[in-house]
Amino acid sequence: MEKHHKFSIWYVLIGIWAVLLLQNYIASMYRVEIIPYSQFLNYLKGGNVQEIAITENEIQGKMKVGGEEKTFKTVRVDPELSTMLEQYHVIFKGKIESTLLRDLFSWVFPIFIFIGIWYFMMKRMSGQQAGFMTLGKNKARIYMENELNVTFNDVAGVDEAKQELVEVIDFLKEPARFTELGGKIPKGILLVGPPGTGKTLLAKAVAGESGVPFFSLSGSEFVEMFVGLGAARVRDLFVQAKQKAPCIIFIDELDALGKARGVGGMSGHDEREQTLNQLLVEMDGFDPKVGVILMAATNRPEILDPALLRPGRFDRHVLVDRPDKMGRREILKVHLKNIKATRDIDVDKLADMTPGMVGADLANLVNEAALLAVRRNKKEVDMSEFEEAVERIIAGLEKKNRLINKNEREIVAYHEMGHALVALSLPGTDPVHKISIIPRGIAALGYTMQVPTEDRFLMKKTELLNRIATLLGGRAAEELVFGDISTGAHNDLSRATDIAKSMVKEYGMSTSMGQVYLAHEKRLGFIDMGLPEKTDYSEATAETIDREISDIIATQYERALDILKSRKDVLRKGAALLLEKEKIEGEEIRALLEDAA
Ligand code: ADP
Ligand code: MG
Ligand code: ZN
Numbered sequence: 001m002e003k004h005h006k007f008s009i010w011y012v013l014i015g016i017w018a019v020l021l022l023q024n025y026i027a028s029m030y031r032v033e034i035i036p037y038s039q040f041l042n043y044l045k046g047g048n049v050q051e052i053a054i055t056e057n058e059i060q061g062k063m064k065v066g067g068e069e070k071t072f073k074t075v076r077v078d079p080e081l082s083t084m085l086e087q088y089h090v091i092f093k094g095k096i097e098s099t100l101l102r103d104l105f106s107w108v109f110p111i112f113i114f115i116g117i118w119y120f121m122m123k124r125m126s127g128q129q130a131g132f133m134t135l136g137k138n139k140a141r142i143y144m145e146n147e148l149n150v151t152f153n154d155v156a157g158v159d160e161a162k163q164e165l166v167e168v169i170d171f172l173k174e175p176a177r178f179t180e181l182g183g184k185i186p187k188g189i190l191l192v193g194p195p196g197t198g199k200t201l202l203a204k205a206v207a208g209e210s211g212v213p214f215f216s217l218s219g220s221e222f223v224e225m226f227v228g229l230g231a232a233r234v235r236d237l238f239v240q241a242k243q244k245a246p247c248i249i250f251i252d253e254l255d256a257l258g259k260a261r262g263v264g265g266m267s268g269h270d271e272r273e274q275t276l277n278q279l280l281v282e283m284d285g286f287d288p289k290v291g292v293i294l295m296a297a298t299n300r301p302e303i304l305d306p307a308l309l310r311p312g313r314f315d316r317h318v319l320v321d322r323p324d325k326m327g328r329r330e331i332l333k334v335h336l337k338n339i340k341a342t343r344d345i346d347v348d349k350l351a352d353m354t355p356g357m358v359g360a361d362l363a364n365l366v367n368e369a370a371l372l373a374v375r376r377n378k379k380e381v382d383m384s385e386f387e388e389a390v391e392r393i394i395a396g397l398e399k400k401n402r403l404i405n406k407n408e409r410e411i412v413a414y415h416e417m418g419h420a421l422v423a424l425s426l427p428g429t430d431p432v433h434k435i436s437i438i439p440r441g442i443a444a445l446g447y448t449m450q451v452p453t454e455d456r457f458l459m460k461k462t463e464l465l466n467r468i469a470t471l472l473g474g475r476a477a478e479e480l481v482f483g484d485i486s487t488g489a490h491n492d493l494s495r496a497t498d499i500a501k502s503m504v505k506e507y508g509m510s511t512s513m514g515q516v517y518l519a520h521e522k523r524l525g526f527i528d529m530g531l532p533e534k535t536d537y538s539e540a541t542a543e544t545i546d547r548e549i550s551d552i553i554a555t556q557y558e559r560a561l562d563i564l565k566s567r568k569d570v571l572r573k574g575a576a577l578l579l580e581k582e583k584i585e586g587e588e589i590r591a592l593l594e595d596a597a
Contacts, residue, residue, distance in 0.1 A: 012115065032060070033070055037077040038091055148214055150204040156334045157327025157359065158198060161191070161318045165206050168293060172210035172246050175291040186316040188283060190254070190309070191297040193320030196360030199297035202320060203250045206295065213247040215240065219256035219296075230257075230275030238282045238292075246291030254296040254314075258304045276305060283313050322358055322438050324583045325351045331359050335366040341381040349383075353390045355582060356404060356439055361397065365389050404445060409579060411478060411486055412437045412446040417574040418477025418564055419448040419470055419492075420589055425563045426466040432586040437578055445488060448474075461509050464499055469556040469563075471496040476560040477571060500552040501545075510548040518545065570596045 035043075043049050043063055050069075052061030060073045152162055171178050171185050178185055191199040207214035215237060241249050251257065258276055286292060296314060298304065308314050323331060329351040336345065354362065368389035373381040404412065416435045423429045430450035437446040450470075475489040508515035518537055537545075564571055570592050577592075578584055 009115065009119075012111075016111070032073045035072050035074050036091065037074050037082065038086070040072070040074040041082065041086065043072075148204055148208050150201060150208040152205050152209055154334060155198050155201050155205050155359075156330035157323035158202065158320050159327075161202060161320045164316075164318045165189070165202070169206055169210045172206075172212050172248070172291065172293060175246050175289070179289045185289075185293070187286075187312060188294045188296065188314035189316045189318060190301070190314040191295065191318050191320050192301045193299060194322055194358060195299050196358040197320045197322060198359040199299075199320050200250075200252055201359070203248070203252075203295050203297060207248045207250075210246075210248075212291075213244045214250060215244075215247060216250045216252065219251055219253040219258065230272070231278035234275060234278040234282055238286065241292050242286070242290060246293075249292060249294050251294070251296040254298045254308070255300045255303055258296075258298075258308045276308075280307055280313065322356070324436075324438060325355075325581060328354055328357065328362060331362045332366065335363050339366060339370045339381055340379070341369075342383070345381075345383055345386065350386055350390065353387070354394075355409065355437075357393070357397070361393060365393050368392060404439060408445070409437060410575070411482065412488065413575040413578040414477045414481045414571065415474040415486075415488055416446040416448050417571055417578060417589075418473040418475070418480075418560070420473075420586075421567055421571055421574065421593075422473030422476070422560045422563050423448070423450060423470040424586075424589060424593060425567070426469060428460070428463040429466050429470055432589060434583065434585055435578060435589070436583040438582050461503070461507075464503055464507075464509070465552070465556055468496045468499050468552065469560045471499075472553070472557045473560045473564065476557060476564055480561060480564050480568070481571070481575075496553060496556070497549065500549045503552065504545050504548045510552070512544055513541075513548060567593070567596065 040049075040059065043065070048063040048065050050062045050064060052059050054076070057076055058073060059076055060071070063070055063072055155162065168186065168189065175185075191202060193199055203216075204214065217237065221233075237249065241247055257272060257279070259272070283294065294314075301309075301317070304314075309317075329347050332347050332350055336347070350365075354365065357365070365386070366389075369381050369385040372385040372388060376385070378385075416437060420432045420435050423432050432448060432450055434449045435446070436449075439445050471492045472489075474492050475485055478485050478489070502519075503509040504513055505519040506517060508517065518541070520536060570589075573592055573596075574584070574589055577588065
């Protein structure tokens with residue numbers, strides 16, 4: 001596009017020039033002599049002037065001088081003054097004030113405005129059809145070390161992710177040392193986590209720490225409108241990167257590029273597919289020993305094409321999770337360094353007040369507080385500004401459904417504590433590892449993490465029942481404490497029901513059905529498609545199955561409720577602890593239980 005519109009500007013300039021030339025030519029056809037006013041008066045007195053036409057500023061006319069007819073022009077001068085001037089023999093002439101400025105405004109300016117508007121529109125258009133002329137020359141920006149002065153100190157609250165990346169930094173600093181020993185270096189590292197948790201920042205910090213060039217591109221930049229350009233861009237990027245090795249290629253928002261192929265149907269996504277294929281080819285083709293490390297970030301790993309996640313590609317995943325209270329405190333400290341705040345800022349309290357916020361929210365919070373202080377003409381930001389900023393941001397985020405309010409947090413805390421307490425009270429359940437009420441993903445508001453101690457191939461009936469009871473413990477706790485239940489349990493219910501269904505239909509574990517298998521998979525033939533699923537058991541059996549399933553669920557729910565009733569004080573203490581710390585370890589709950597016993 002670039003070349004194209006420059007070309008057209010020349011057309012316009014040539015056009016203007018041609019018009020001027022033409023004007024000049026026409027003017028020369030009527031050669032007009034410009035004479036001073038006094039001379040005009042002399043001619044007039046001499047009887048040379050034949051005819052004149054008077055306008056506001058000018059007098060034009062014909063005269064005969066020495067037998068030759070001439071067209072003349074003179075600028076008008078005030079007639080009364082002129083008689084006086086004549087008396088005193090002053091040479092005088094009229095002068096038209098410069099019209100340059102007027103001309104500039106009346107037509108040079110508009111032309112420039114037109115050119116401006118036209119240029120702007122061309123630019124817009126070229127933006128839409130990205131790179132019509134740039135032909136895949138890629139837009140990867142190279143941030144050299146000195147420009148990119150982000151270090152690990154600027155990224156806080158994500159210690160686990162940092163630990164995983166230290167190895168990469170060591171490698172980039174001294175690739176030779178690693179390859180000599182034959183060590184295998186990860187090719188592709190995928191940073192996974194919710195928006196605003198610092199994934200982009202972390203990638204920059206890796207580059208900053210290791211002091212290597214950093215090629216950064218966003219996934220959407222790859223997806224060009226014209227077929228084949230995205231792929232060309234990928235190729236180009238890798239060629240550039242190999243020349244600059246050791247270096248980092250960072251693809252931000254990989255999901256824009258790496259959505260699973262084949263979904264979304266229709267054409268139009270061909271281009272993205274080609275680009276993605278090219279990326280896969282390049283990833284397979286390069287040897288990590290040359291020192292190029294590929295990093296990418298996404299907040300939607302579930303929609304990525306599985307081919308991207310295969311071994312040898314983005315096989316190392318680094319979780320960049322929402323920060324807990326400690327993490328938030330550290331992040332706040334990082335950002336507080338950039339502003340002038342009073343000494344007695346209570347960072348702990350701020351961390352307390354900001355559950356669910358991510359790094360980007362906290363950075364925004366600090367900035368917002370600073371702005372408030374400016375508005376209040378303060379020299380330093382103090383706690384009152386921070387508190388107000390927190391309130392503003394929370395109100396904003398609640399609107400966006402990104403933060404859960406205090407009331408809901410309490411429900412979530414009791415719910416999760418319910419799961420944990422039931423699990424801890426029943427034998428044969430997986431040990432509780434961690435409970436958290438930091439929201440994860442879109443659906444889960446909290447989670448109880450149970451880690452099996454060993455691989456299991458068989459499950460006993462009692463274990464399955466215990467598992468169901470554990471799943472129902474969340475809802476049971478809600479009912480017990482609040483006398484009301486919430487929608488938060490839907491995933492638990494679906495999992496519990498699945499287990500119960502399998503027990504009845506597949507494992508022959510129900511009393512009234514006995515040892516039968518009722519879950520034969522129906523292969524629907526081509527002709528059967530769309531018909532209701534056929535079963536090989538009677539209506540009556542179907543009813544019994546349904547009744548069995550709900551019986552199992554009901555019994556286990558009562559059991560969970562009983563357990564929680566008998567340990568209500570532990571439930572309360574645990575929930576309070578959880579509300580305070582947001583994340584507690586299994587050990588801590590076990591300690592609570594022992595105290596109560
Ligand atoms: P993401 O890429 O995960 O969406 P970014 O890296 O773009 O998030 O973060 C946006 C901004 O938020 C950063 O520039 C930084 O100011 C702030 N931020 C986010 N996470 C952190 C963190 N862990 N530590 C310090 N600042 C952070
Ligand atoms: Mg980002
Ligand atoms: Zn639950």
